[in-house]
Amino acid sequence: MPGFKKYRVGSKFKLSAIDSADTAFLEGHEDAQRERLDTLAAELDDLQNLLHAEGRRKLLLVLQGMDTSGKDGTIRWVFSRTSPLGVRVTAFKVPSEDERARDFLWRCHAVVPRSGEIMVWNRSHYEDVLVPVVEGWIDPAETRRRYAQIDDFERLLTETGTVIVKCMLHIGEDVQRERLQARIDEPDKRWKFRLDDLDVRKKWSDYQRAYEKALAATSSAHAPWHVVPADSKRHRNLMIAQLLVNTLREMKLKPPPGDPALEGLVVK
Ligand code: AMP
Numbered sequence: 001m002p003g004f005k006k007y008r009v010g011s012k013f014k015l016s017a018i019d020s021a022d023t024a025f026l027e028g029h030e031d032a033q034r035e036r037l038d039t040l041a042a043e044l045d046d047l048q049n050l051l052h053a054e055g056r057r058k059l060l061l062v063l064q065g066m067d068t069s070g071k072d073g074t075i076r077w078v079f080s081r082t083s084p085l086g087v088r089v090t091a092f093k094v095p096s097e098d099e100r101a102r103d104f105l106w107r108c109h110a111v112v113p114r115s116g117e118i119m120v121w122n123r124s125h126y127e128d129v130l131v132p133v134v135e136g137w138i139d140p141a142e143t144r145r146r147y148a149q150i151d152d153f154e155r156l157l158t159e160t161g162t163v164i165v166k167c168m169l170h171i172g173e174d175v176q177r178e179r180l181q182a183r184i185d186e187p188d189k190r191w192k193f194r195l196d197d198l199d200v201r202k203k204w205s206d207y208q209r210a211y212e213k214a215l216a217a218t219s220s221a222h223a224p225w226h227v228v229p230a231d232s233k234r235h236r237n238l239m240i241a242q243l244l245v246n247t248l249r250e251m252k253l254k255p256p257p258g259d260p261a262l263e264g265l266v267v268k
């Protein structure tokens with residue numbers, strides 16, 4: 001199995017150095033890949049159960065990526081076998097008036113995972129450095145302040161028992177064109193398409209640059225970023241499922257010892 005190191009973001013990170021069409025985690029033929037994903041999804045369920053049994057730590061999965069990069073599909077497949085009891089998902093949309101009246105981390109802090117839980121963020125606090133930078137709403141000094149605030153926030157979470165996994169779903173510009181076109185052409189996908197999506201697409205290079213800078217500035221030892229080549233949907237799913245399983249295995253989760261006073265107790 002390939003390692004994750006190549007995909008982990010360091011300070012000299014170049015987004016263009018990672019090929020969105022890379023399929024390093026796709027091994028074997030199609031059936032074997034499907035089976036592997038199912039096995040990982042089932043192991044994720046076992047590990048989540050242990051996380052709940054331990055009841056101390058929690059896991060936050062942050063998913064970022066351009067439109068059509070597959071954030072929704074990742075959640076559907078990677079969590080296909082996990083109990084809804086232990087996994088929560090939040091999708092971050094354009095901030096409401098109520099949210100805009102607070103600092104940008106307010107709405108995020110309200111939905112961090114509870115002990116024993118896996119929480120998935122479909123988009124995240126990173127939208128508040130990507131969109132304003134591309135739109136020119138904030139200057140470089142404010143952008144740097146936000147990177148530092150994000151780092152402090154993530155340190156607070158990790159120091160209070162949250163393991164953070166951050167994935168940027170990396171697709172090519174042509175793949176996005178095909179997927180947006182399919183949303184227009186296929187009637188049952190059209191609901192996903194909004195005309196504004198084309199305005200964002202026109203700013204593709206600005207977004208790639210904003211991602212590159214934001215990822216390099218906020219990939220830390222406590223909350224590293226991984227870039228996931230996502231032109232292939234199955235590759236994307238397998239890589240993220242494997243990353244989550246590895247992360248949870250490394251946590252060495254154990255249920256708490258039972259009360260010794262219960263030893264030998266017989267239920268009548
Ligand atoms: P979707 O994920 O396709 O449903 O779209 C959600 C939209 O909300 C995207 O265009 C995001 O860029 C936008 N969005 C989410 N959070 C923010 C934010 N903090 N500031 C500006 N736009 C945001």
Ligand code: MG
Binds near residue numbers: 192
């Ligand atoms: Mg959309």
